[in-house]
Amino acid sequence: MADATPIDPPRRARDGLTPDQVTTRYRAVVDNVNQVIQGKTEVVQLVLLGLLAGGHVLVEDVPGVGKTSLAKALAASIDGSFGRIQFTPDLLPSDVVGVSVYDRRSSSFDFRPGPVFANVVLADEINRASPKTQSALLEAMAEGQVTVSGTTYGLELPFLVLATQNPAEHEGAYPLPDSQLDRFLLRVSMGYPAEGAELAILESDGAIDVLPKLRSVVTATDIVAMTEAARAVHVAPGLRHYLVDLAAASRSHPHLALGMSPRATLSLQRAAQARAVATGREFVVPDDIKALAVPALAHRLQLAPEAALTGTSRSLVVAELLDRVPVPSSAQARR
Incomplete structure (x- = not known):
């Protein structure tokens, strides 16, 4: 992960952010992600608003339009951890939240956290997994915690599930139940890029990839403060x-x-x-x-x-x- 380079550090006396400071950070993250996702500023803004509102976002679209790159770019921009879950029909709930493993040396069970323990979690093609596995995300999304073998583990803030969903007509898809759809604050669609943006993608093919060199422009702590400012x-x-x-x-x-x-x-x-x-x-x-x-x-x-x-x-x-x-x-x- 790139080194954090926080912007506009001054804060209010009560350790809150002013609206102007939130706007500065918000625009910095949007501009940073736009280096990777060209021509989709509105989508980037909606995803970031979902994060600031303390919610989760469902992206419904065909494969290959940049959903994974969007999630990775957002995590890099906020200096946050990134977790990816590739949903498949044989995926188990333990593959999402983690599992307790018996350690013979200590004669105890050690918890090995799953990929849901990250600031930005990409739940890729979520409707390809069985309903039982889909529901493994419900507690995490609704309460910011998971329970494994009777023990509850809290998730670090900020926490955003960015789930992608294939259109319903694709083979091998399980429609998301209403209870899980209701856990998503926003649903957006990436859509195909505009002609100019797609030409730029073709012209840059083979060039240096922007994503690995993307630097953070805010910290995860800044995002938490921005969320608190939004609630106020x-x-x-x-x-x-x-x-x-x-x-x-x-x-x-x-x-x-x-x-x-x-x-x-x-x-x-x-x-x-x-x-x-x-x-x-x-x-x-x-x-x-x-x-x-x-x-x-x-x-x-x-x-x-x-x-x-x-x-x-x-x-x-x-x-x-x-x-x-x-x-x-x-x-x-x-x-």
Whole structure:
């Protein structure tokens, strides 16, 4: 791992970061990762916002578009440890969280941690493993800990699971259950690179790989402080009512069999707080909620059978909810 080169070290007296300091660090990480992942700034921003919000991110896309490089570049940029789990049909839960091994010399069991014990964990092609193995991540993602042989082990902060998923039509895929989908704060798609970015990839083929030489621009401690700053961002009562109104509208929407859960509402609020502080603000505005509604909500909703048959997508339903639910006034959004 490259040496850490923290930026903008001054802090508030209470050992917190100001919004401007968070913004500086946030932009530094995005720019650093962009050296590896060309033309995908929005995706990089969403993944970093998921980390700052204390959540996890699901990347759904075809193989070969840079998902693994994104995870490695993020870990290198924050001077954090990196763990990779290649999910396959024969993968066991112990291959994810670790296993206790008997040591004859000491006549005791020693715990050997699995790859989930890292700051950034790439769960590659998570839907290729059996549901039992997929569920091995649930405790880690929800509580930041794992339990093996009756002993609970805490995971070091920051902790981000960046899971990749093949499209459902690929052979050998097991659809993720709703309980596990709900553990992901955001779902994003890398997408194919734009023409200019793909040309640059072809032109740089055979050149020196950027990733091994990527230096950290913040520390893992900085990320923890940025997460704390995000949690302290003010959400006005009017915006909380707006979130609740969105949830209520989703639960009565004719195209949905399952609307927003309270966890979904809370996740959208935390993501909006992260976006606000990354933009240099100490308060959330309606645009923060609208910008993150689709990646934070679409994967949590369940379409009604008749809606699925007509080709309605969950993203379109979220967009319709945003159009239907009144936005609080500027005064209400700041109070």
